[in-house]
Amino acid sequence: AQTVTQSQPEMSVQEAETVTLSCTYDTSENNYYLFWYKQPPSRQMILVIRQEAYKQQNATENRFSVNFQKAAKSFSLKISDSQLGDTAMYFCAFINRNNQGGKLIFGQGTELSVKP
């Protein structure tokens, strides 16, 4: 069975600093996608960044980047120059590319607080 683990229930960071959120996953598949979603207090789920497992290059979206270590099954999210608006729950998610149902498997989330 595929699982996603986020070992940090809560984290905090000072505004303008950098923070890294951890995620590990377990799968026997070789072809899959990984995602980070952000859920602010409004509770809207927002896709932050995506990584295809076949790509060695780490994905980057503005201040958000990932450290994808396929052999270690690790997928951490780095937020640079943290802003107050980054305060949210962050969920790591996995999907098997060959899964016809397209079902996402989520971690339990990390609650990030950005402090002024």
Added chain:
Amino acid sequence: SQTIHQWPATLVQPVGSPLSLECTVEGTSNPNLYWYRQAAGRGLQLLFYSVGIGQISSEVPQNLSASRPQDRQFILSSKKLLLSDSGFYLCAWSVVLRGRREQFFGPGTRLTVL
């Protein structure tokens, strides 16, 4: 562009009453559709998913049911609500775009069962 609607946004219902939550998608065709529940602001639990009209897969045994009467409409129902049905319900859709599967979420419905 693709848009997903959910209603109502909030709902307070007594135990034993029926439930109907609706989700509709615009701007895409033949999407996979999903219902998730999120309790106490934590992880998302997949309840149902559908790969086509009338096709429903249930992930966990529960008091709820789902239906997909039209390609872009997904309904979550219950005949008799339980206290444990309280939570935040998210509808999502996904398609393969440019060779990549994308999944997007609706704004959610906060359900309180009293």
